[in-house]
Amino acid sequence: MAKVLMAMSGGVDSSVAAQMLQAEGHEVIGAFLRLGDGGHAAEKSKACCTVEDAIDARRVADRLDIPFYSFNYAERFRRIIDYFVDEYRDGRTPNPCARCNQWIKFDVFHDLAKELGAEYVATGHYARIQEEADGPRLARGVDGDKDQSYFLATIPYSVLKECIFPVGNLRKQEVREKAGIGHLPVVDKAESQEICFVPANDYRRVIRQQAPESLVEGDIVDESGDKLGTHEGYAAYTVGQRRGLGVAATEPKYVVKTDRKTNQVVLGTRDSLMEDRFFVSEMNWLLPEIPRLPFDCSVQIRHGGQPQSCTIRQHTVDGVEEDWLEVILEKPLFAIASGQVAALYSGDTVLGGGWIEKA
Incomplete structure (x- = not known):
């Protein structure tokens, strides 16, 4: 049996994972990462990484009688908050959970495991x-x-080789049942549903605090440049958004683009957001060897989205290969958002993932 560092969030999933590993005979060490601001955490009831979560994680560790450590990485986590704000400021749609997995959580936990x-x-x-x-x-x-493989598509393969996901073969109800059988104190705990540093899911509040210049009133225009109304700040809108636009129209309008230079929000029809290709930067392969291009697979462009058949090829400009990959879709997809993860799959297997870019 192995010595395993268990990343404990204070929720039922990681708690049951620790319980399962212990039952299998592994030597389990519990660890909790404090990433967010305690002041903000106190306002939220459905976020992760709060003081209450740390307490719950320790209670579970005590119940299982395993060693437990709590580490404060709030200062390092500042990078994720800055990234989040910068992406919205640049008219992109950030994915802070995937970035946190890539930049902080798995990196930190693996360093701690070695120590x-x-x-x-x-x-x-x-x-x-x-x-x-x-x-x-x-x-x-x-x-x-409940599948979360999409959020793991950008972690390095070298890290993946040292990972264990005990609840991956279970359904959520089975996890709850195991927690009940083990009398874990978090058996009925609600799931975290918010970004840990965004109180009440109000991301505009975070932007207002960190980048107030991006929430200055400006024009809402159509794709021809004609003014349709006024917005409260371009960074408060995301590609594909339909609700809360404050614009009267004879047909549904969607956010097609937000423009930092002009402080404009551009609206269009649903057809304007149907695209059959995009690019991927920072491609991370979760394979022993990088596959030869081009090849066919499926791609998922948002958490909970349906995978779509596609062809992957190297992006070239004037015959010169670039670092980005090009994804050519079998059928057009709606609202492909720059800044989100593009995860590549072959059946249920994750081939890798990168970050969506537009030309």
């Missing part, structure tokens, strides 16, 4: 590791409604 002499890092993500002859693969969790 504590642990061979593996385990989390409560609904994803699976499939062992193959040439190395492990990341796969979707059995529970399709």
